[in-house]
Amino acid sequence: MLLDALKAEQFRLWRDRGAVIFGFAVPGVGVLLLGLIATLFMKLVAKVPIPGHVNLGSDLVGALSGTGSPITQIFFLIGAAAIFGTDYRWETWRLQTPRNSRLNLMLAKFAAYGAATALALVGMGIGGVLSGLARAVIEAEPMDAINFAAFAPAFLRAFAAGWLELMVAGSVAALLAVLTRTNVAAIIVTLLLAFTQAIIMGIARPDPVNPPWDALLTFPGLSAQVLRGGPVGIGGVTAHGAEQATVFLLLWLAVFAGLTIFLFQRQELTRE
Amino acid sequence: MSFALQAIGLSKTFGSGAGGVKALDDFSLDIPRGGVFGVLGPNGAGKSTLFRLALGLIKPTGGEVRLLEQPAGDPRALRRIGSMIETPRFHPYLTARETLVMLSTQSGAASPDIAGWLARVGIADAADRKTKGFSVGMKQRLGLAAALITRPEVVILDEPTSGMDPSGILEIRALIRELADRDGVTVILASHQLDEVQRVCNRVAFLAKGKLTAVEDLSQTEEKLRILATPQAAVLDILGKRGTADGEAVLAAIARPEAPDLIRALATRGVDVVEARWVGGDLERAYLFHTRS
Ligand SMILES: Nc1ncnc2c1ncn2[C@@H]1O[C@H](COP(=O)(O)OP(=O)(O)OP(=O)(O)O)[C@@H](O)[C@H]1O
Ligand SMILES: [Mg+2]
Numbered sequence: 001m002l003l004d005a006l007k008a009e010q011f012r013l014w015r016d017r018g019a020v021i022f023g024f025a026v027p028g029v030g031v032l033l034l035g036l037i038a039t040l041f042m043k044l045v046a047k048v049p050i051p052g053h054v055n056l057g058s059d060l061v062g063a064l065s066g067t068g069s070p071i072t073q074i075f076f077l078i079g080a081a082a083i084f085g086t087d088y089r090w091e092t093w094r095l096q097t098p099r100n101s102r103l104n105l106m107l108a109k110f111a112a113y114g115a116a117t118a119l120a121l122v123g124m125g126i127g128g129v130l131s132g133l134a135r136a137v138i139e140a141e142p143m144d145a146i147n148f149a150a151f152a153p154a155f156l157r158a159f160a161a162g163w164l165e166l167m168v169a170g171s172v173a174a175l176l177a178v179l180t181r182t183n184v185a186a187i188i189v190t191l192l193l194a195f196t197q198a199i200i201m202g203i204a205r206p207d208p209v210n211p212p213w214d215a216l217l218t219f220p221g222l223s224a225q226v227l228r229g230g231p232v233g234i235g236g237v238t239a240h241g242a243e244q245a246t247v248f249l250l251l252w253l254a255v256f257a258g259l260t261i262f263l264f265q266r267q268e269l270t271r272e
Numbered sequence: 273m274s275f276a277l278q279a280i281g282l283s284k285t286f287g288s289g290a291g292g293v294k295a296l297d298d299f300s301l302d303i304p305r306g307g308v309f310g311v312l313g314p315n316g317a318g319k320s321t322l323f324r325l326a327l328g329l330i331k332p333t334g335g336e337v338r339l340l341e342q343p344a345g346d347p348r349a350l351r352r353i354g355s356m357i358e359t360p361r362f363h364p365y366l367t368a369r370e371t372l373v374m375l376s377t378q379s380g381a382a383s384p385d386i387a388g389w390l391a392r393v394g395i396a397d398a399a400d401r402k403t404k405g406f407s408v409g410m411k412q413r414l415g416l417a418a419a420l421i422t423r424p425e426v427v428i429l430d431e432p433t434s435g436m437d438p439s440g441i442l443e444i445r446a447l448i449r450e451l452a453d454r455d456g457v458t459v460i461l462a463s464h465q466l467d468e469v470q471r472v473c474n475r476v477a478f479l480a481k482g483k484l485t486a487v488e489d490l491s492q493t494e495e496k497l498r499i500l501a502t503p504q505a506a507v508l509d510i511l512g513k514r515g516t517a518d519g520e521a522v523l524a525a526i527a528r529p530e531a532p533d534l535i536r537a538l539a540t541r542g543v544d545v546v547e548a549r550w551v552g553g554d555l556e557r558a559y560l561f562h563t564r565s
Binding site: 004015097105266270 | 286324327328329330331347350351353355357360361362363364365366370373374375377378379380418422
């Protein structure tokens with residue numbers, strides 16, 4: 001039964017071109033375009049070379065770290081709202097809830113969002129690598145050989161951190177989509193929360209190398225940063241508490257996804 | 273006897289306090305399996321609410337509703353039924369074919385005959401068009417295909433022909449009868465078209481203001497020829513026991529082949545026949561009688 005719901009949801013999502021493109025394709029394309037524009041700007045307008053050799057490994061990891069920005073998150077929230085809000089928007093729940101359990105239907109949506117997010121992260125990584133290659137060509141800059149021993153864990157951590165962070169944001173959007181039955185509310189409110197988090201973190205300034213556990217628990221954004229290895233530019237020092245951070249991110253995900261499912265199972269679909 | 277749908281003291285109130293609407297009020301009804309069962313009642317009587325409760329879309333305020341003798345919302349019972357509640361809506365970015373693929377996948381239907389059903393409801397030509405551009409009638413047809421694609425044992429159809437063109441109405445009427453007679457499907461049909469109900473239903477329930485007011489067996493009420501003619505007395509005289517006055521008109525309980533002879537007889541007696549038409553037995557009057565406030 002769960003498998004049926006998963007297959008159906010993947011089938012549907014893939015054909016919702018607007019959601020796929022704006023939600024999950026734009027981030028990768030955006031990373032590539034921004035990289036290209038930056039390189040061209042430095043070469044043609046500022047006329048100063050970007051310091052350092054091209055390193056595709058750090059380009060890739062750097063691209064994945066973009067998930068921490070609320071601007072990047074906007075796209076994923078559009079994708080999440082399209083997935084979780086589509087059946088309210090088009091009043092199509094009544095076609096579906098008699099065909100499978102509500103638990104399965106909602107789990108299928110989370111799985112679809114998770115898979116699409118993972119693919120979008122791959123897209124962002126590819127965008128980072130391509131923009132690095134473009135810089136190598138445009139600036140005729142030599143490329144560093146990739147040190148796989150250092151690159152592999154950094155990549156895995158950045159990927160896991162980005163994915164978990166976006167899953168938490170997506171599950172907040174899911175909860176709001178079910179609660180309000182509208183996509184726009186889900187996107188806007190989640191975005192406001194993301195900006196609020198960024199502002200409070202800026203004011204509270206938790207120690208980025210040894211963050212206290214309560215700060216990690218309060219800010220999923222900080223947890224993601226720690227899991228990634230620390231904010232960019234703390235001088236090669238790896239932040240402590242990655243295990244804790246992972247647990248807290250999973251906890252947030254479980255709380256929001258659990259609330260979403262709990263609410264949906266009890267929801268009256270009077271119009272939908 | 274086994275039951276397709278049972279409502280036991282079912283109540284549903286929307287909203288609360290003074291503004292609350294009692295859509296169903298201590299409502300009890302048994303719909304047996306087999307044949308076509310009509311659910312009639314004026315706008316707002318609670319027909320769609322009954323179906324939504326049975327499908328588990330909404331929860332009762334009181335009482336119980338059972339589908340195939342399982343509690344409402346039981347996924348295993350739900351998989352044995354098909355439904356179309358009010359005007360169906362679809363994801364606009366899916367084509368008709370994709371809609372059926374998605375929905376039948378969700379139901380876990382093994383090898384659904386998608387092309388076959390698209391043809392049977394008459395939208396094979398539009399199979400690969402996005403549903404965004406579908407007319408009301410086309411959506412209605414796709415909704416029927418969606419309800420039937422899983423080969424259900426019971427299908428709930430809430431006004432399946434509203435918005436359909438006349439030939440569509442005839443096709444769907446034939447389809448409903450065929451489902452019941454050939455495929456052994458129990459059809460539960462809500463409709464405002466009394467002649468449609470008269471033709472396809474075996475039994476009907478009348479609802480008014482959230483209550484069940486009557487259940488009638490339609491195989492017993494036959495269609496009659498309603499004759500508007502002057503003088504009325506002469507018509508009644510000719511018909512004898514088979515005629516009953518109905519306002520200014522006369523209802524003639526005769527079979528269709530007898531009609532030409534009757535009209536000829538009326539003409540020879542110098543009766544001016546203004547109008548003669550077949551009316552759905554007593555259903556129209558039964559409807560008005562049972563749903564009057
Ligand atoms: N979601 C809702 N919120 C508030 N009231 C509702 C809601 N759904 C139905 N009602 C009310 O419940 C009553 C029954 O509605 P229902 O849709 O079941 O009627 P119906 O018999 O299907 O009518 P129709 O023939 O017009 O389709 C109506 O008074 C309606 O206004
Ligand atoms: Mg209705």
